[in-house]
Amino acid sequence: MTEDTPRAMHDLGGVAKFMCEAVDVEPHELTDFDREVDAIRGILGAKQVMSVDELRRCIEAIPEADYHRMSYYQRWIRSITDNLLRKGIITEAELRMAMEA
Amino acid sequence: MNILETPSDKLLAGIRTLLAVKGIATADEVAERIRITDSASPARGAAMVARAWTEPAFRELMLRDGTAAAESMGVPMRGLPPLGVLENTDETHHLVVCTLCSCYPRAVLGYPPFWFKSxxxxxxxxxxPRGLLVDFGTSIPAEMKLEVVDSTADYRWMVLPVRPAGTEGWSAEQLAGLVREGDMIGVTIPKGP
Amino acid sequence: MQGASMKLKPGTTVQVKLDWPETRGPCHIRTPHYLRGHTGVVVRHLGDYPNPEDLAFDRPAPVLPLYHVRFPLAGLWPDAKGDDTILVELYGSWLEAA
Structure with a gap:
């Protein structure tokens, strides 16, 4: 069954280790970080710089332990960065400089 | 170190700077986008549900073409995924999930809640699904069929709940006040007076 | 590619391909693991959309028919029972006549 299949880590339907985990149904307010990352994703999609499918693909490329440790929008900014680097829209050197500034 | 393992705040700061410098996303554009996204909330979906409960022709349109129904109520849908609407009845209850990521009918409900992404x-x-609903304090009668909708592809799905008993003669505005976010995903059921 | 080339009518019984592209390298799959190899019934044709498996890699993406397919929950899990069902969007390229 599930546990024997070579599923990808984001493919969570029915995964046994979460079956006994309670759902946190409490509201969680979004942070400024969350909203900004969400907006950047929206702009990159609208301007056809990066599709939602590309966003998902690079989220799926995050190592499993990191994926479950990171917040939702932390995964997004990581995927956005990964995509922009892969597509040559930004370079690693540029990014390092921008992050140091 | 792999640059992707940089702390997220720092990554965002770098990306923010570079996108502005390259003219891809300026600070003003980001602020405008946040404003637009923040303006979508479950109130939009609730208004659609209430109208479907009070206008048979709108209900029919909403079930046939959710995108057109949303647009007819002033919700901007251009460039967004098509909206599909699934109707709960006395026989069938729908529950929406996205097992692969977190596809959510954001145009009509706003940002997906934390639990939906968990x-x-x-x-x-x-x-x-019935065990899951207990976490939300929801119980579906054993004789009622439960249909789980795994949102895997191009559509975004919302649920048209059953109108609560005891609301005969209510206005659409009054009815909309009963409808919560979770009711339109199927984790909860709107309660009457 | 039987399901991809012809339009499946509502009521048609289909089998989801028992395939694991995940084992063959980088990919982006919108067919959940728990449905692979299982049999369901086509409920409706939802339209035709470019294949996300290609869009995810910024490759030219052929347009595929997208279907709503219904599966009995009890057939998917050893611990599930009753008449509950799962309704899922699946691309024609993943469906075979059962």
Missing amino acids: AAYRARAVRD
Whole structure:
């Protein structure tokens, strides 16, 4: 069954280790970080710089332990960065400089 | 170190700077986008539900073409995924999940809530949906069929709940006040007076 | 590619391909693991959309028919029972006549 299949880590339907985990149904307010990352994703999609499918693909490329440790929008900014680097829209050197500034 | 492992705040600062410098996303554009996204909330979906409960022709349109129904109420849908609407009845209850990521009818409900994006919700919804609903304080009668909708592809799905008993003669505005976010995903059921 | 080339009518019984592209390298799959190899019934044709498996890699993406397919929950999990069902969007390229 599930546990024997070579599923990808984001493919969570029915995964046994979460079956006994309670759902946190409490509201969680979004942070400024969350909203900004969400907006950047929206702009990159609208301007056809990066599709939602590309966003998902690079989220799926995050190592499993990191994926479950990171917040939702932390995964997004990581995927956005990964995509922009892969597509040559930004370079690693540029990014390092921008992050140091 | 792999640059992708940089702390997220720092990554965002770098990306923000570079996108502005390259003219891809300026600070003003980001602020405008946040404003637009923040303006979508479950109130939009609730208004659609209430109208469907009071206008048979709108209900029919909403079930046939959710995108057109949303647009007819002033919700901007251009460039967004098509909206599909699934109707709960006395025989069938729908529950929406996205097991692969977190596809959510954002145009009509706003940002997806925390629980919708959680691993526990995504894992349990397709395997033990009735057990999952207990976490939300919801119980579906054994004789009622439960249909789980795994939102895997191009559509975004919302649920048209059953109109609560005891609301005969209510206005659409009054009815909309009963409808919560979770009712339109199927984790809860609107309660009457 | 039987399901991809012809339009499946509502009521048609289909089998989801028992395939694991995940084992063959980088990919982006929108067919959940728990449905692979299982049999369901086509409920409706939802339209035709470019294949996300290609869009995810910024490759030219052929347009595929997208279907709503219904599966009995009890057939998917050893611990599930009753008449509850799962309704899922699946691309024609993943469906075979059962």
